[in-house]
Amino acid sequence: MSVVKSSVLALAMLATAPVFAAVTIDIDPAKPGAVINKNVYGQFAEHLGTGVYEGMWVGPKSNIPNTRGWRNDVVGALKELHVPLVRWPGGCFADVYHWRDGIGPQDKRPSNVHTNADGVVEIDAINAVGTHEFFDLIDMLGADAYVNGNVGTGSVQEMSDWVEYMTSDGGSPLARLRAQNGREKPFKVAYFGIGNELWGCGGNMKPEYYANLYSNYEHFLWAPEKSRPKMIASGGSGFDTTWTDVLSKELKDRTIGISVHQYTVPTGNWDIKGKTLGFKEGEWISTLANTLKMDQLVKDHVAVLDKNDPEKKIGLMIDEWGTWYDEEKDAKSALFQQNSLRDALVAALNFHIFHEHAERVPMTTIAQMVNVLQAMILTDKEKMVLTPTYYAFQMYVPFQDATSLPLAIKDNTSYTLGALTIPGVSASAARAKDGKLYLALVNTDPSNAVDVAVNVAGTELQGAAGKVLTAATMDAHNTFQNPQAIKPAAFSARAAGDKLSIKVPAKAVMVVALEE
Template sequence: MKKHLLALVAGLALSAASFAADEIKVVVDAAKPGPVIHRNIYGQFAEHLGTGIYEGIWVGPDSKIPNVRGWRKDVVGALKNLKVPLVRWPGGCFADEYHWREGIGPRSKRPVKVNTHWGGVPENNAVGTHEFFDLVEQLGAEAYVNGNMGTGSAQEMAEWLEYMTAEGKSTLADLRRKNGRDKPFRVHYFAVGNETWGCGGNMRPEYYADLYRQVATFLKTPENNRPLFIASGGNDQDTKWTEVLSKNVRWNFDAIAHHYYTFPSGKWEGKGPAVGFGEDQWISTLANTLNIEKTIVKNKAILDQNDPKMRLGLYMDEWGSWYDPEPGSNPGFLVQRNTLRDALLAALHFNVFHAHADRVRMSNIAQMVNVLQAMILTTKDKLILTPTYHAFEMYTPFQDATSLPVSVQNNPTYSVAAHSMPTISATAAQGKDGKLWLGLVNADATKPQELTLDLGAAVKSAKGRILTAAAMDAENSFKAPNAIKPEPFEAQAVNGKLVVKLPAKAIVVLAVER
């Protein structure tokens, strides 16, 4: 009997030790604040592509749909709720066939051209420089203007900047005034070309670097309205562009743009469907998403070597999910449905960007309305907010918050078929409101997870919201616009330890009370 009791006690002790060893613990070091998470990490992107601008958000001042000078009130209101910090325009690939003079003056007299990049449809230039700045001013956002390197010139870009920013007497400043704007526009960011490795000119990085040096010489503005100048960098896992640019460009050079899209298949051809997928494509999409950290780390290492004073930013100014086009749609319009999977994909991006906020000072999801991984989908006078919209809205407390070191101990591996990834993703920050904010993602599509939060001090509780659904491809539709939306979520501490019970396939954002 004595031996039996000893064996039982030993077994219980072993089980307790095993349980403790397997405990998933999120450790936040609140005493060691890191870099500020720049609000522009939550930037948006609006391109002349499909109904991303026309019909989607611009309906014209004569439309029966309620609008302010042509911009839809409902869409602008929804975007303001996201605290949109920045909008990139007019592209994308479209930027390198856009000539700014065609988008000023009376709209009825502007030329109509063919949008050769996106669907071969007419482009009537109804939305130009003045309309764009009206939009960002309505949003209270900053302006990111993408210049035309592909079919433009140094002169064209220099004159566009003069038109937008000149304060005194000049022909271009007077032309701006004639077109209705006396005060200069505030240009916060200006890019010299887009994807110059591909649709922006199929250039080599060495050739582009020389062109950039030439063009940047002539990009001049009043000192109080000088934008940050952005060079077109690489994509996916490429590092060559970052290496060449950071070694060879010095003048009017503040950041390098990098693009990274996520395909379920990991391949350009046969990307995979936006809905109706199985768990194998759920995990392949999310696992491929996390590979963005690899390219950030590799490009940061080059920048740290060539730019040790941390002057240059790494701007991920196109990112998001990209699926096979919605059946029946114009393939050039990049129409795709938006599900819970996209919301988790967005949150995983945020957590990675926060972890590298020293260099990643801007990102722009592709795109804002009706295109690719959109915030909002519209049809006629109706709109729906997508799961991705809700992910952005839940994460607004992280804008300009101070990042905090965070680690996940005993993080289980989530595996399906050939794909594996960490189950839990976490981020933490001290918000401008003084609260400690925690963002959590459970990537596992079927299993809930229980986490213990360790802040190095006693915790009372945590309150926030959760985004989840029963189906992996749950979505909002025009018939059921609120099928998936954030719900209240709360966790209570026991003996100063906070235990968070995360459902499967969920995003949780919490304010922690200490």
């Protein structure tokens, strides 16, 4: 079916779909909240499966068009997302990565095969992408670098040398080595993470032990003041706040953030997670219900931070999040999973939660950028396809560094299936850097459209214009054979009298600029 025909069909469906009574959203622009740090929209690239090799890096001799080894199509698509931050090289890979293996002439670098700590995922580390290549990508994207150091199998000396290699200027031996390898000026390392998941794949440690290790490592990570990275401590996972509690007490003034990881599993069971495609409505609602738990998770960790760090010097860095499904039998590489409309809603619902907690959540990085878990982009040799999650990130670009605005949702609908009930409408509003007031809406109900009446205090709205992402099926997705099966469509609405009403389609994500 052509894109035009499918769009007409979707509009016809909307016209005939049952509609609930209007939900009302009141926005107060006179009471601005915290700025939504652009790094909330950060990305994560790990040496896992085809997440780096083939997915992004093909080498300068490849027939796939590239710039210094990085795929032109992938880099171009990522630039459209205004990627603010990239975390690298892991993940679990970080704690088995030795940086000296990734410098110098590529044909003389050692080739290694790693497995992560639980022995499940094989990682082919040919080391063609090392420090210099990563920063080349960072320069192409215009992003900041978040580098993760090796605590698990590394040493204080190794990590200290790497930070010096990247950041030192002048005539130190490591600065001279960097220059010999083609880079005279220091790299800009915005953030540096001391280890990853030290409770698990990073070393199976206790938080008190890691707090001591962190202090030891951080003490020796020397860099010129003007180029010293901001240090991030590796925290816990999920709702367990023990690591956040211990680290926020022990590492005051030594870290600007503590990480936490949280994945959305449809069933809530890691042994049988759920399908990527062909799932029934029960897994649609359970996925959204489980992802909405992120709000309580953030509240729990923030409560601990507020107790131990009332000055609010330590941020909660959610540097791994996203959906995780059962691995497909014909998956082309480790943790490669298809990405559907459901994933776009998961992304948008999490964005709204991060916006709500902007004061304490200055950074998140979704897992992951390309070909792994909830990816922006999927590739197959020379082919590339953009996912619904990609389009969600693209639609929310105006929220980067925007000022959050308080809103109230009145008479919200509920979406119920079996024993589960979740809010029908989720919303977020902000004043963007371009001066416009943006409203983001999610309708979680897969069957029913909803009318949303929008009021902005002190303003008579004229209309709204933006984009909407929806489809006829819950698992609508793009494939290499049909790469444009689902993508955003233009949307606009005009006020009638002094009232603005927006019809949000079933199972949809919408971002509009309100015309004041």
